Amino acid sequence: MEKIFTAIICLINLLGYASACNAEAAGCNNASCAPANCKADTLNSRSNDFNYYLSHFQYFKGEKLNKEFFSYNDINGPKVIYTDFYKFFPYDSVAFNCDRKEPYYKPSYKMDKDNFYLISIRSCCDLPFEGFPYEAPTLVTYDKSGNIIDFEIIGRGSDVDSYVIETTENDNELKVTQYSFNDEGPYSRAYSGICKISEYTIKVNSNGIIDKNTTREYTGNVTLPLDW
Numbered sequence: 001m002e003k004i005f006t007a008i009i010c011l012i013n014l015l016g017y018a019s020a021c022n023a024e025a026a027g028c029n030n031a032s033c034a035p036a037n038c039k040a041d042t043l044n045s046r047s048n049d050f051n052y053y054l055s056h057f058q059y060f061k062g063e064k065l066n067k068e069f070f071s072y073n074d075i076n077g078p079k080v081i082y083t084d085f086y087k088f089f090p091y092d093s094v095a096f097n098c099d100r101k102e103p104y105y106k107p108s109y110k111m112d113k114d115n116f117y118l119i120s121i122r123s124c125c126d127l128p129f130e131g132f133p134y135e136a137p138t139l140v141t142y143d144k145s146g147n148i149i150d151f152e153i154i155g156r157g158s159d160v161d162s163y164v165i166e167t168t169e170n171d172n173e174l175k176v177t178q179y180s181f182n183d184e185g186p187y188s189r190a191y192s193g194i195c196k197i198s199e200y201t202i203k204v205n206s207n208g209i210i211d212k213n214t215t216r217e218y219t220g221n222v223t224l225p226l227d228w
Helices: 002-020 047-054
Strands: 104-112 117-125 134-142 148-153 161-167 173-181 192-204 210-223
Touching: 134 161, 134 192, 148 210
Parallel strands: none
Antiparallel strands: 104 117, 117 134, 134 148, 161 173, 173 192, 192 210
């Protein structure tokens, strides 16, 4: 019932946005929406709106990017934000495998660097274009005015996907291992079997550009913990 109520509220808000712009057709300079298939790094946003957006994130205690940056932040209770985030979150229908009306977001942490902000957020979709509902930790960098510099989905978790984030010895670099099973494995609650395994690193440079480098892809027989 709560999810239905939330969906109704979201729909009402979306109808308001529809009159202002067409998310599929608008140009990247339209600050009222982040269009599909647009990197959105040219979005212009009012600073007071961006400060409000940043207020949803807790300051991270560490100075360097590590796996704890993606731990769920529930200090102020769980927050699920819909339309508040449309102006600042880089929607991409291909990358997120989800219709614009469906994603919702759970804020985690933020870091204030010399010339950009770095945030971690969980992007969620209950009705993806294909596959199972998922939750995906995502990195986004912004300049000081709130314009998006870059973004990267770090991993994806669902009934048939799991990921592990590890801290490396290099500054602001992570190692990620992504596990992707077929529909007959974890969905039947059998937490072992053949799956595709991808290993890659995520590194944020001094200008806020996020570099993803795949180091290995292979198929393996994996047993995952029952609390996955």
